[in-house]
Amino acid sequence: MMTEAQLRERLRKISALFEGATTAGERSAAAAALERIRAALGTKTPQEEPREFQFALPDRWQRRLFSALCRRYGVEPYRYKRQRYTTVMVRVPPSFVDRTLWPEYQELRAALDEYLNQATERIIREEVYGDAGEAAERAG
Secondary structure: OOOHHHHHHHHHHHHHHHHOOOOHHHHHHHHHHHHHHHHHHHOOOOOOOOEEEEEEOOOHHHHHHHHHHHHHOOOOOEOOOOOOOOEEEEEEOHHHHHHHHHHHHHHHHHHHHHHHHHHHHHHHHHHHOOOOOOOOOOOO
């Protein structure tokens, strides 16, 4: 079972993978790269204008993770009045979504899902009942 410290380390490794940082020197280079990404997001290029993207994220944890990741890159997530709480909007270049934001979000979400599932199952087994399995299937 994964501990919170292991999850945090895994999240750092995933972030480092996307930022390309494994040593102290690479971390400083990654910080510079992150600043370049932020600067590139702020500059409009004729080839690729920022576009509005709509994401439907079904639960609170996914929305919080996605919003935090956006803010990390200097992108402000938002939603319009009357939009569902599951909706998160961002205005960014399409290549940023395709190459950076969405792939990194998926990796982080998978790690967080694994941790949350393990923690939930452990708590149910320890505090509710030892058998935390799914309901049996019966013939109709």
